[in-house]
Amino acid sequence: MSGDRYELNLLVIVMDVNPIWWGQQAQREPEFTLSKCLDAVMVMGNSHMAMTTTNRLAVISSHFQDSHFLYPCKNWTGGDGAWDGTMDEAPYCGDGKYELLSVANNVVAEEMKRVMSTTEMKGNSTDTLLAGSLAKALCCILLQKIVTFFSAGQEMKSRILVIKTAEDCARQYMNFMNVIFAAQKQNILIDACVLDSDSGLLQQACDITGGLYLKIPQKIALAQYLLWVFLPDLEQRPQLVLPPPVHVDYRAACFCHRNLIEIGYVCSVCLSIFCNFSPICTTCETAFKIQLPQMMKSKKKKLKQSI
Amino acid sequence: MDEEPERAKRWEGGYERTWEVLKEDEFGSLKATVEEILFQSKRKRALESHGQVRLGMMRHLYVVIDSSRTMEDMDLRPNRLKATLKLMEAFVEEYFDQNPISQVGLITTKNKRAEKLTELAGNPKKHLAALKKARDAACVGEPSLYNSLNLAMQTLKHMPGHTSREIVVIFSSLTTCDPANIYELIKTLKSLKIRVSVIGLSAEVRVCTVLTRETGGTYHVCLDESHFKELLMFHVKPPPANAQSECSLIRMGRCAHVCFSQTLKHSQTHLDSTSEVGLSLGGYFCPQCHAKHTELPVECKICGLTLVSAPHLARSFHHLFPLEAFRETPLEELPADRFCHACQGKLKDKIVFTCPFCSGVFCTECDLFIHDSLHCCPSCINSQHSN
Numbered sequence: 001m002s003g004d005r006y007e008l009n010l011l012v013i014v015m016d017v018n019p020i021w022w023g024q025q026a027q028r029e030p031e032f033t034l035s036k037c038l039d040a041v042m043v044m045g046n047s048h049m050a051m052t053t054t055n056r057l058a059v060i061s062s063h064f065q066d067s068h069f070l071y072p073c074k075n076w077t078g079g080d081g082a083w084d085g086t087m088d089e090a091p092y093c094g095d096g097k098y099e100l101l102s103v104a105n106n107v108v109a110e111e112m113k114r115v116m117s118t119t120e121m122k123g124n125s126t127d128t129l130l131a132g133s134l135a136k137a138l139c140c141i142l143l144q145k146i147v148t149f150f151s152a153g154q155e156m157k158s159r160i161l162v163i164k165t166a167e168d169c170a171r172q173y174m175n176f177m178n179v180i181f182a183a184q185k186q187n188i189l190i191d192a193c194v195l196d197s198d199s200g201l202l203q204q205a206c207d208i209t210g211g212l213y214l215k216i217p218q219k220i221a222l223a224q225y226l227l228w229v230f231l232p233d234l235e236q237r238p239q240l241v242l243p244p245p246v247h248v249d250y251r252a253a254c255f256c257h258r259n260l261i262e263i264g265y266v267c268s269v270c271l272s273i274f275c276n277f278s279p280i281c282t283t284c285e286t287a288f289k290i291q292l293p294q295m296m297k298s299k300k301k302k303l304k305q306s307i
Numbered sequence: 308m309d310e311e312p313e314r315a316k317r318w319e320g321g322y323e324r325t326w327e328v329l330k331e332d333e334f335g336s337l338k339a340t341v342e343e344i345l346f347q348s349k350r351k352r353a354l355e356s357h358g359q360v361r362l363g364m365m366r367h368l369y370v371v372i373d374s375s376r377t378m379e380d381m382d383l384r385p386n387r388l389k390a391t392l393k394l395m396e397a398f399v400e401e402y403f404d405q406n407p408i409s410q411v412g413l414i415t416t417k418n419k420r421a422e423k424l425t426e427l428a429g430n431p432k433k434h435l436a437a438l439k440k441a442r443d444a445a446c447v448g449e450p451s452l453y454n455s456l457n458l459a460m461q462t463l464k465h466m467p468g469h470t471s472r473e474i475v476v477i478f479s480s481l482t483t484c485d486p487a488n489i490y491e492l493i494k495t496l497k498s499l500k501i502r503v504s505v506i507g508l509s510a511e512v513r514v515c516t517v518l519t520r521e522t523g524g525t526y527h528v529c530l531d532e533s534h535f536k537e538l539l540m541f542h543v544k545p546p547p548a549n550a551q552s553e554c555s556l557i558r559m560g561r562c563a564h565v566c567f568s569q570t571l572k573h574s575q576t577h578l579d580s581t582s583e584v585g586l587s588l589g590g591y592f593c594p595q596c597h598a599k600h601t602e603l604p605v606e607c608k609i610c611g612l613t614l615v616s617a618p619h620l621a622r623s624f625h626h627l628f629p630l631e632a633f634r635e636t637p638l639e640e641l642p643a644d645r646f647c648h649a650c651q652g653k654l655k656d657k658i659v660f661t662c663p664f665c666s667g668v669f670c671t672e673c674d675l676f677i678h679d680s681l682h683c684c685p686s687c688i689n690s691q692h693s694n
Contacts, residue, residue: 129689139676143647143650143672174624174683175688177618179681181618181621181622182676185680263559263612265557266557266558266559267557268470
C-alpha cells in the first residue's frame with residue numbers, strides 16, 4: 001500500500017459478552033474463558049492498528065439490554081480524543097510497547113471489568129442484543145467518516161467484525177434486517193466469527209453485505225483464526241484462499257405455525273407469510289378476494305336413440 | 308372536465324418578499340442563515356410520513372421519457388436527454404432498493420410514435436443497460452402523449468388487481484401529436500385505475516394538468532436540476548393504495564441460491580436473450596418445477612410461480628412500520644456534557660433530537676441517518692428487548 005496518502009481503515013469489533021453463556025463456558029472448558037477470548041481479540045486489534053498508522057479500531061461489547069463502547073471510551077478522555085492522538089493523560093506503561101497499543105489494551109480491560117460488574121440483570125432473556133450494538137456501530141462509523149472527511153479530506157473504509165457466542169434472538173429479526181440493509185447501502189462489510197451455534201441472522205448479514213462467515217471448530221485457537229481469516233481487508237481478500245461461503249437458508253417462517261416453508265402465500269398489504277390459504281389475514285385483518293372457478297355451461301347431450 | 312376550480316396561479320397571488328428571509332448577523336455574514344435553510348431542507352424530507360395509511364407495496368410502474376426535439380435543449384447540463392437518463396439510472400437503483408418486489412418498464416416517445424425500451428421487469432440490470440444505450444439516440448420530431456399512454460396501458464391493464472399501476476411521464480415538449488381524442492383515453496385510464504404523474508421540464512401544459520387531476524397523480528414542473536432530482540425521487544416511495552384496490556393472497560416461492568452446482572444447466576431466463584452465454588454455474592431453482600433462473604425476483608416461465616427471496620420482503624418492512632419523528636429539544640435544557648447515544652460523539656449542535664419512547668438523545672447527523680437508512684432507534688431496541 002504505497003502512496004503519499006494512506007487510506008483510513010476503521011475496524012469495529014462487536015463482542016458478545018453474554019454472562020450466562022460465558023459462565024457456562026467457564027464450567028465446560030476452563031481453558032477458554034472470557035479473559036482468554038478478550039486477549040485473542042486484542043491481539044487482533046493490535047495487529048490491525050500496527051499494520052498502518054492510519055488504521056483505527058473501535059470495540060463494542062454487546063450485553064443483554066445494552067451495548068457499551070469499550071474503546072474509545074468517553075470516560076477516559078472525555079470525548080473522541082482517542083483518535084486525535086491526545087495521549088497526554090494516557091497511563092504510562094513502561095515496558096517499551098507502542099503506546100497506542102498498550103493504552104488500547106488497558107482501556108479495554110478496565111472498561112470490560114466495569115461493564116461486567118455494574119450491569120444489572122433485568123428480565124429473564126438469555127440472548128444478546130446484537131442489533132442494537134450494530135446500529136450504534138453504524139452511527140459511530142458515520143460520525144467518523146464525516147469527521148475525517150472534513151478534517152483530513154480522506155475517504156474512510158470500514159468494516160465490522162462480530163464475535164458471537166450465544167443463540168440468536170428471534171424478536172430482533174426486523175431491526176437486524178434494517179441494520180443489515182443500512183450497512184449494505186453504506187458499503188460496510190459485516191464479518192462474523194461464531195464460537196458456538198450457527199446463527200442464521202449472521203449468515204444472512206454476511207451474505208448480503210459481502211463479508212465472511214466462519215464457525216470456529218476449536219475455540220482455543222481463536223487468535224489464529226482471527227489473524228488468518230479476518231485480519232486482511234477487502235483489497236487483499238481476493239488474493240487469499242478463504243473459507244468458502246456457506247449455504248444460506250433463506251426460507252422464511254410462516255406466521256401461523258413458524259414452520260420453514262418454500263412455497264407460501266403472501267398478503268399483498270402487510271407482506272405476512274402464510275402456509276395455507278385463509279380468507280382473512282391475521283396481521284392486518286383484510287379480507288381477501290377469493291377467485292371462484294368459472295361456471296362451465298353444460299353441453300346438451302343428444303340422446304342416442306336405440307334403433 | 309372543468310368542474311373543479313383551478314388552482315390560483317403563482318402570478319395571481321400577492322408579492323413574495325424573498326429578500327426578507329435572509330438576515331445578516333453582526334459581522335455582516337450570511338453563514339448562519341444559510342446553514343439554517345440547509346438544515347430545514349434536510350429535515351423536511353425526513354418529516355413527511357404517511358402514518359397509518361395503507362401503502363401499495365407491489366408496484367408496476369412505466370416511465371415514459373420524452374425524446375423529442377426539445378430534449379436537445381441545453382438548459383440542463385449537458386442536454387436535457389442526457390441529464391434525464393443519468394437521473395433515471397439513479398432512480399432505478401433507488402426504486403429497487405425501496406420496492407424490491409415491484410417492476411419497472413421504460414418507454415420513449417419521439418417522431419409521433421412511442422417505443423418500448425424495456426419490458427416490465429423486476430431486476431435493475433436490463434433497465435440500466437438500456438438506459439446507457441439510449442444516450443446515443445437522436446432526439447427528433449414531436450412526442451405523442453396518446454401513443455405512449457396507450458402503449459403503457461396495453462400492458463398495465465392485464466396486471467392483477469392487488470398491485471398498483473402507475474405511469475410517470477417526463478414531458479419536456481409543449482405540444483403533443485395524438486391520433487385520437489386524448490380525453491377519451493383519460494377516461495379509460497381512470498376506469499382502469501391507472502395513476503399517471505407528470506414531471507414537466509418546460510412549462511405547465513393544460514392537458515397534463517387534466518390528465519393528472521383525473522387519474523389522481525401529481526404534476527410538477529422542475530425549476531433546476533436538483534429540483535428535478537427531488538421530484539423524480541418522490542416517486543420512489545410507495546404511494547398510498549387506492550381504496551378500491553383488491554387485496555389478495557399471492558402465491559410465492561422462496562428460493563435459496565445454490566452455488567457451484569455440479570452440473571451445468573441451461574438457464575431458463577437465457578432463452579430470450581441472445582447477447583449472453585447460455586450456461587452458468589450457479590443459480591436459483593424454482594421450488595415447484597426446479598427450473599433454473601439467474602436472477603430474482605422473477606416469475607417462473609414454466610410454472611408461473613412468483614419467486615422471491617426473504618430479504619426482498621424484509622426490505623419493504625420499514626414502510627409498514629415507520630419510525631416516528633424525534634422531538635427537537637434545545638441543547639441548553641439538557642445537563643451539560645452529554646453525548647449522543649448512537650455515535651458517542653459530543654453534542655455540539657444547538658438542537659438535539661429525543662426519541663419520544665425511550666428518551667435517547669441523538670445529534671443531527673445520527674437523526675438523519677436513523678430516519679433515512681436505519682429505520683429503527685438504537686436505544687429503543689434495547690428497551691424493547693428488556694421487556
